[in-house]
Structures are given as C-alpha cells and as structure tokens.
Amino acid sequence: xxxxxxxxxxxxxxxxxxxxxxxxxxxxxxxxxxxxxxxxxxxxxxxxxxxxxxxxxxxxxxxxxxxxxxxxxxxxxxxxxxxxxxxxxxxxxxxxxxxxxxxxxxxxxxxxxxxxxxxxxxxxxxxxxxxxxxxxxxxxxxxxxxxxxxxxxxxxxxxxxxxxxxxxxxxxxxxxxxxxxxxxxxxxxx
Numbered sequence: 001x002x003x004x005x006x007x008x009x010x011x012x013x014x015x016x017x018x019x020x021x022x023x024x025x026x027x028x029x030x031x032x033x034x035x036x037x038x039x040x041x042x043x044x045x046x047x048x049x050x051x052x053x054x055x056x057x058x059x060x061x062x063x064x065x066x067x068x069x070x071x072x073x074x075x076x077x078x079x080x081x082x083x084x085x086x087x088x089x090x091x092x093x094x095x096x097x098x099x100x101x102x103x104x105x106x107x108x109x110x111x112x113x114x115x116x117x118x119x120x121x122x123x124x125x126x127x128x129x130x131x132x133x134x135x136x137x138x139x140x141x142x143x144x145x146x147x148x149x150x151x152x153x154x155x156x157x158x159x160x161x162x163x164x165x166x167x168x169x170x171x172x173x174x175x176x177x178x179x180x181x182x183x184x185x186x187x188x189x190x
Contacts, residue, residue, distance in 0.1 A: 009124035014110030016043040016132030018160025022180040029184030032061035033076040046084035081108040104136035114140025123148030132164030
C-alpha cells in the first residue's frame with residue numbers, strides 16, 4: 001500500500017494496555033501542522049485523576065484536547081476520548097459523548113468510535129489498533145475496511161500486550177503493520 005494514496009480526513013487510534021508508550025513515541029515525532037485531526041481512544045479507569053491530556057501535551061507539537069460533548073473537529077489537533085464515555089461522530093464537524101453500556105468491558109469502546117467514524121468518514125478514514133488485552137477494536141476495524149477506510153495494526157511482535165493486535169491481524173484484511181518506531185513516519189507522509 002502506498003501510504004499517501006488517500007485524502008485522509010481523520011485518523012482514529014485505539015489502544016489499551018501497553019499502548020500509551022506507542023502513543024507518546026508517535027506524538028514526539030509528528031509534523032506540525034498536520035493536515036487532519038487525530039483521535040485517541042484509550043482504555044483507562046473512569047474515576048482516576050485525568051492527567052493524560054497534560055502528559056501528552058508535554059510531548060506534542062500540536063494541541064492535545066480532551067473531548068467534551070459537542071466538541072468541534074478541527075485539523076491539526078489531537079483529541080482524546082474521555083474516560084467512561086463512548087465517543088461518536090454526529091458529522092464531520094462535531095463529536096458527541098454517550099454513556100450507554102460498556103462494550104467489550106470498555107467505555108470508551110474502540111469499536112463504537114471506529115464504527116461511528118467509518119460511517120461519517122468512509123474512505124477518508126484511517127483506523128489504527130495498538131497494544132491491548134481484549135478484542136475491542138477488531139470489529140470496528142473490519143467496519144472501517146468495509147466502508148473503504150484504511151486499517152493499520154501494530155505488529156503483535158512489538159506490542160507490550162499482543163492480544164488485541166494479534167486478533168486484528170488474524171481477522172482483518174489490513175493495509176499496514178506498524179510499530180512504535182515507524183508510526184509517526186507513516187502519519188507524516190499522509
């Protein structure tokens with residue numbers, strides 16, 4: 001696959017256990033400006049102090065924003081889905097939050113966000129699944145692919161917890177296998 005063969009309008013990255021290190025490594029190397037937004041859906045505990053935005057902003061050349069209900073989608077931003085809410089897209093301009101039941105034991109659910117993004121962005125979406133201990137994100141990646149989007153998966157051999165990416169590699173017709181060292185390079189080429 002040629003990395004720059006799409007008019008990327010959004011990148012959605014899902015991860016769980018072991019994904020934070022990959023995300024921090026990526027953020028340090030991103031170009032500024034980006035021609036699109038990046039959305040992070042990371043499993044984390046609901047009732048802990050939220051320092052993720054502050055932590056990531058220290059490494060990021062672009063603004064990092066934790067999403068609130070009805071947050072506008074803008075290029076050159078990194079958005080973080082808040083703990084204990086599913087993240088949905090109303091359209092290409094607005095994100096909303098939902099507190100319905102957990103999916104795959106998770107809220108936010110990567111599958112829920114991947115599916116919602118695929119419905120809105122179609123072939124202009126890239127979904128990336130990183131390290132994690134459950135299968136959340138696999139069905140969502142399949143839906144992204146079905147809707148014409150691109151699917152990137154962390155190499156299970158490089159994942160701290162390989163269950164999630166291993167399930168995706170076995171079940172999905174992916175476009176690219178990435179690792180923490182080359183993820184930013186691929187994104188910067190878009």
